[in-house]
Amino acid sequence: MTTIILLGPPGAGKGTQARRLVEARGVVQLSTGDMLREAQASGTEMGKRVADVMARGELVTDEIVIGLIREKLSAGLAGGFIFDGFPRTLAQADALEALLAEMGLGLDAVIEMRVDDKALVARITARATCDGCGEVYNDITKPIPTDGQCTICGGTTFKRRADDNEDSLRQRLMEYYKKTSPLIGYYHAKGQLQAVDGLGEIDAVAKAIADILGQAKS
Ligand code: AMP
Secondary structure (H helix, E strand, O other): OEEEEEEOOOOOOHHHHHHHHHHHHOOEEEEHHHHHHHHHHOOOHHHHHHHHHHHHOOOOOHHHHHHHHHHHHHOOOOOEEEEEOOOOOHHHHHHHHHHHHHOOOOOOEEEEEEOOHHHHHHHHHOEEEEOOOOOEEEOOOEOOOOOOOOOOOOOOOEEOOOOOOHHHHHHHHHHHHHHHOHHHHHHHHOOOEEEEEOOOOHHHHHHHHHHHHHHOOO
16 A cells, blocks of 8 residues: 655646556556546536636635545545645645545655756646547657557547646746645655655656655555
């Protein structure tokens, strides 16, 4: 059983590394961003309510995202969980701790992915996602294959996120520094924080994370 939080600004590579961990360790990825985008795509009331907030790059309410996580956790125990993009506020961190405690779980590691702001803008504005499986590509570091097929599922359609533009990104970074970065101090004080350099190659970052998890209890 592994319970991990990936912490870092938008574009740090949390989603990419979370997917690698799903493959390597059989854990379940819990991405609140993906859940909110799914709610929008399927046209639920909640999805409609959060659409504008997300497009602007602001955070949706703690109540909504905590509700989403509560629902997923109550669906049952898997081999473990990777939280990707959650928690993003101290209130969410407290709620997560309480939810995990109810399940008799603690956190094995909180991994901060460090990437400087210039690299984030370049990464995010170059990002595209496979429609079929959600695999993330990047025009610069990991281009869509020349045959136009996703290496994971063979899908041939890719989309760019509505909030992957410079204006929303600026707002998302502001939200990160104001509301999410205090979690770095919070988890550090609890002795749970570890950091990796998120600027390296995807494989190198994955190795750094695996090294950390190798030392964490499982
Ligand atoms: P992400 O895919 O993690 O970059 O999230 C995309 C957008 O979804 C964010 O900019 C927020 O508007 C919203 N969002 C995702 N996760 C959270 C969260 N834990 N708390 C508040 N808003 C969130």
